Amino acid sequence: MQLRAEHRQNLKSALIVLPFDLKFSGLRYRNSRPYITAGVMPTFNVTKQNNDYLRTKTSDFFLTCGFGCDFYLPYFKFNPEIKFCFGLGDNLLHDRPDIAEEPEKLIITQSLKKAVSRMVVLTFYFE
Template identity: 35%
Template sequence: MQNTHFWNKLYLHRLQVVFTGILLLNCVAGHAQVKHRVQKNNPNYDDKKLTYGFLIGLHTSTYQLKYSDAFVTNKFDTVHSVVPSWSAGFSLGFIVNYRLDDQVDVRITPKVGFYEHRISYIYTDDTPRDDQLIESTMVELPILLKYKSERRGNVRMYMIGGIVPAFEASGKKKTEERVLEISNTNLSIDAGFGFDLYYPLFKFSPEIRFSRGLVNMLGSSTGKYGEPLKRINTNTITLYFLFQ
């Protein structure tokens, strides 16, 4: 029941983020397609075995919650629902790309991500709505496989996916009992697509990627914030700008 409530509330927001990212990628790729007939930039770039670069990511992220059995007991009969919301953030990192063949690359992109997650506890009595803000700085090491189409002029489309281990790097301690305790490690699976746009001196790649957490991020199932919950997973949509 809680999953249905969660997706219904955030469905339109997610669609706006996805459609905006796709529209941006298509506009950039379309512009490059028009220009590719003029000249072929950096024609030997894809012959390199090892290439490097950096990336900037703009993301929106939320938690997906699963209630525990305790949620339906008398102890929490005044708790109407626990509702997560989407919050913006960004990430910075480096690119190490190894070419396996003309269409497949292995890519490692170590990066630092800055996240905010908001969870609201809504009550049925006169207790005011309780908003919890969880801030985290995560060191992430995506290990990705990139599958590329044939290059057409100065444009090449690709699909990308892999796993992303991550751990908390901010060193914050949960000193306040009122704060929901979250685990400092995560493992997610990523999938997305993008376009390689070739310029005379570099390659620029706008990319949209979807991330689904596989690890239960609930650090403690005790206390008035943790006990109603059984599981917390991360969901993230990221628009990347990669320069190589």
């Protein structure tokens, strides 16, 4: 009989993002204009991390693509947009000298090969 231990950790993050997008708009039809976007987005994690099992890197780089529509209303322009973001790098810190003396934590850190970020962003613009 083998005993199995369960460990839990919340991976919370607060990101500062710098999106650079190109917007390709279609022709205006009545009071709407569809568009697609593509771009890049560097991100910086500003969350202070404790000495946990898994630790993430402080920066990442995303490729983005999305679509939306400009709605021209009487007093303002409304733009709902959906954007898909695909992280390019591995987010895990694999080299952890701070937990080298704790084999239980080190085994958990080394058991994952790779962790990448994926996001779906729903945005509403009012102009």
